[in-house]
Amino acid sequence: MKELVSTLTGRRYPFDRIEEFTEDGESLEVRFGDVANASIRTGKHLWERFGDFLPFSQIDADISLGEGQTALLPADRKLAEYTGLDRLWLKNETQNPTWSFKDRGSLTCIAMAREMDEQVTATISTGNMGNSIAAYAAKADLRAIVFVPGFTPKEKIMAMGIHGATVLKVHGPDYSVIKKQILDLAGELSLRVVSGNGPIRVEGYKMIAFELLEQMEGEVPDYIAIPTSACGHTRGVFKGYRELKEAGLIHKIPKMIVVQARNNSPIVSAIKQGKKQVIPFSGFHTVAEAITTGNPMGGDEIIDRAARHGWLAEDVTEEEILDSQRRLAASGYFVEPATATSLGAIRKLRASGKLDREARVVMMLTGSGLKDTSVLGHHRADVRELELPEVAQEVRSLLGR
């Protein structure tokens, strides 16, 4: 039997519950059947091979845009030297169909809409999730409604609009307040509004653990570094490994490294200060636009797990974020600022001795740099303008001849 269970107090709710959290804001997770007896099957798609771990009897291939199958690459010498880690890997989620890991969760959210026979899907987002849901809804021929706060940049709205989504730009006091009120409306309107930390989205993010298991040929890393905002990604990756262990397919679960921008660190601050609850942030600014949830619903679960499983947490300054973005680009990875936070964070954790040099660490490259061009003003590009007759001389001097 499929059901939803609240993650801190273990209260049970029906699987088809429209609201993504309990009445008092606790996160929910999917439980079903017998994970202990789950096994890996053969199949073309990841969701088929790991179908025993997913709450859908079937996912139609026609709703997929080819998410996943992203590269896992060892860090080059420059990044290894910079972080002080000998065994660092980069999982390049910018290779997903809409250039962020959000696509993995959109697949399961659309599968849920199909299972519930819903014609409309909605989300609230300032960027990547709205873009992803808009694309996946278009593919599955569903109507998409994306709620965005008034300050959302035009380029991001266009990326949702091109897929035919209806974008409702909502003006209100604060993004957290807008988000909470819209999520509260979901039940009243019988409209499933999927957020970044909903239980069904988390089922999609779980597949990252499955894919890593295959790519690392059964090996499990010691740590996985994740830039964290709504918290869905972090708990999805963890849940995936937790269930693999329950099924006896692995013997240990990697520790998560929770990373946030110092200017908005509601989870990291709480973990560092040994608090049990999220410390809300508001009125802040950070270049890491994709991780700006100041008061994440369900965030207490992450703080609780961090304490029980010995997870690490680190924050980074604006300067460190931009420097990390440059360093990743200098190694060939153009990621957005939110993604770059992890590099600075693991360097600091290594420097303070919290990470050993030999620790096997996977860094999730969550989203592409191309979607956030405003930040490029912070970086120098070597661009020279010249007249045609000057070219030979310029290139000679460039080559030092």
Ligand SMILES: *Cc1c(COP(=O)(O)O)cnc(C)c1O
């Ligand atoms: C959504 C997002 C995050 C944060 O993930 P959560 O699941 O909200 O914690 C990090 N980086 C990028 C690029 C994102 O789009």
